Amino acid sequence: TPIDYPISLxxxxxxxxxxxxxQVTPRHLSDLKEMFSDQSxxxxxLRENDxxxxxxRYYPFTTTKSDMALAVTRIFPGTIGxxxxxxxxxxxxxxxxxxxxxxxxxxxxxxxxxxEGEFRAIPWRAGVITHIPPMWAHRVVxxxxxxxxxxxxxxxSAGHDYDIVARKGFAYRVLSRNGKPELIKQD
Ligand code: F6R
Ligand code: ZN
Numbered sequence: 001t002p003i004d005y006p007i008s009l010x011x012x013x014x015x016x017x018x019x020x021x022x023q024v025t026p027r028h029l030s031d032l033k034e035m036f037s038d039q040s041x042x043x044x045x046l047r048e049n050d051x052x053x054x055x056x057r058y059y060p061f062t063t064t065k066s067d068m069a070l071a072v073t074r075i076f077p078g079t080i081g082x083x084x085x086x087x088x089x090x091x092x093x094x095x096x097x098x099x100x101x102x103x104x105x106x107x108x109x110x111x112x113x114x115x116e117g118e119f120r121a122i123p124w125r126a127g128v129i130t131h132i133p134p135m136w137a138h139r140v141v142x143x144x145x146x147x148x149x150x151x152x153x154x155x156x157s158a159g160h161d162y163d164i165v166a167r168k169g170f171a172y173r174v175l176s177r178n179g180k181p182e183l184i185k186q187d
Contacts, residue, residue, distance in 0.1 A: 001062075002062050002063050002064045003061075003062065003063060004063045004064055007059075007061060009021075009059060009070070011072070013104045013105060013149065014105065015074075015147075015149075016057075016072050016073070016074035016104065016105065016147065016149030017057060017072070017074075018057060018059070018072060021057050021058075021059065022058070022059065022060075023057070023058040023059075024055060024056070024057050024058075025055065025056045025057075025058070026052055026054075026055050027052070027053050027054050027055070027056070027087075027088065028050045028051065028052055028053065029042065029045060029046060029050050029051050029053055029080065030046060030050050031053075031088070032053065032087075032088040033046065034166055035086070035088055035089065035165070035166065036080045036081065036083050037081065037083055037173055037175075038080060038081030038082070038083060041080055041081035042080060042081075045080065051078070052076060053075065053076060053078070053085050053086075054073055054074060054075040054076060054085065054087060055073070055074050056071050056072070056073050057071065057072045057073075057074075058070070058071050059071075060156055062156065066155075067155050067156040067157050068153065068154075068155060068156075069153070069154055069155065069156045070151065070152070070153055071151070071152040071153075071154070072104075072149065072150070072151050072152075073087065073140065073149070073150055073152065074147055074148070074149050075087065075106070075108070075140060075141075075142040075147070075148040075149075076142070076147060077142055077144055077145050077146055077147065077148075078142075079176050082175045082176045082177070083173060083174070083175055083176070084108070084141050084142055084143050084174050084175070084176060084181065085141070085142050086111075086139055086140060086141040086142065086174070087139050087140050087141075088139070088162055088165070089111070089137055089138060089139030089162075089165045089170065090137060090138070090160040090161055090162045090164075090165055091115065091135065091136070091137040091138075091160075091161045091164050091165065092134065092135075092154075092158040092159060092160065092161070093158065093159025093160065093161050094134075094157065094158050094159055095134055095135055096134055097134050097154065097155055097157070097158035097159075098131060098132055098133050098134050098154075099131075099132045099138070099152055099153065099154040099158070100129065100130070100131055100132070100152070100153045100154075101129070101130045101132060101138070101140070101150055101151070101152050102128075102129045102130075102150060102151045102152075102153075103124045103125060103126055103127065103128045103129075103130075103148070103149075103150045104126060104149040104150055104151060105126050105146075105147060105148065105149040106124075106125070106126065106142060106144050106146055106147055106148030106149060107124065107125045107126075107142075107143060107144040107148065108124050108140060108141045108142045108143040108144060108148050108174075108181075109121045109122060109123060109124055109140070109141045109143065109174055109181070109183075110122040110124045110128075110130055110138065110139075110140050110141075111138070111139045111140075111141065111170050111172065111174070112130075112132060112136045112137070112138055113136065113137045113139075113170045113171055114135060114136055114137070115137055115164060115165070115168045118136075119170070119171040119172065121172060121174075121183055124140070124148075124150075137164070137165050137170065139165070139170060141174040141181075143174060143176075143181040169186055170186070171185065171186060172184060172185055172186060173186060
């Protein structure tokens with residue numbers, strides 16, 4: 001239901017949580033298993049358990065005339081094989097829908113890819129704000145030993161295309177070599 005009066009949330013930047021929070025979506029390995037390069041390690045892990053890779057907390061600021069939304073994502077530290085934990089990644093379905101991302105805590109990369117030849121890997125740490133133009137697929141990778149927290153502001157009507165990312169993939173992966181992140185080109 002639309003709410004046409006101001007709403008404020010109590011945000012805990014250390015934890016990446018806020019109150020009140022109407023929706024929490026967990027993403028376990030099984031939810032993004034096809035995104036990781038090392039499929040034999042994925043299968044091996046899933047035989048034993050299904051680790052939580054990240055969590056998204058949503059707040060829809062729906063009014064009678066607008067559909068802005070807030071999402072706070074907490075990516076846990078870790079790797080699958082030698083690939084760092086990351087978001088599934090998606091492109092917005094509508095071609096006129098950008099997004100603003102703000103890294104609140106942690107370190108890693110924001111990967112941006114048109115899936116048509118243009119790619120950027122933005123080194124990400126607390127304090128960096130990035131505007132994601134329409135038609136750029138986006139994924140965040142946690143390369144640190146600690147939680148990575150970021151805020152996304154977008155329109156609910158943007159829509160999320162995960163399939164195109166699953167089909168085409170990002171141009172580069174972020175892999176751990178001796179604990180250090182390396183960008184590796186995909187063929
Ligand atoms: C919304 C947005 C973020 C992501 C979230 C999780 O448009 O970009 O809120 O949805 O960071 O990533 P995905 O959606 O790729 O699982
Ligand atoms: Zn998005």
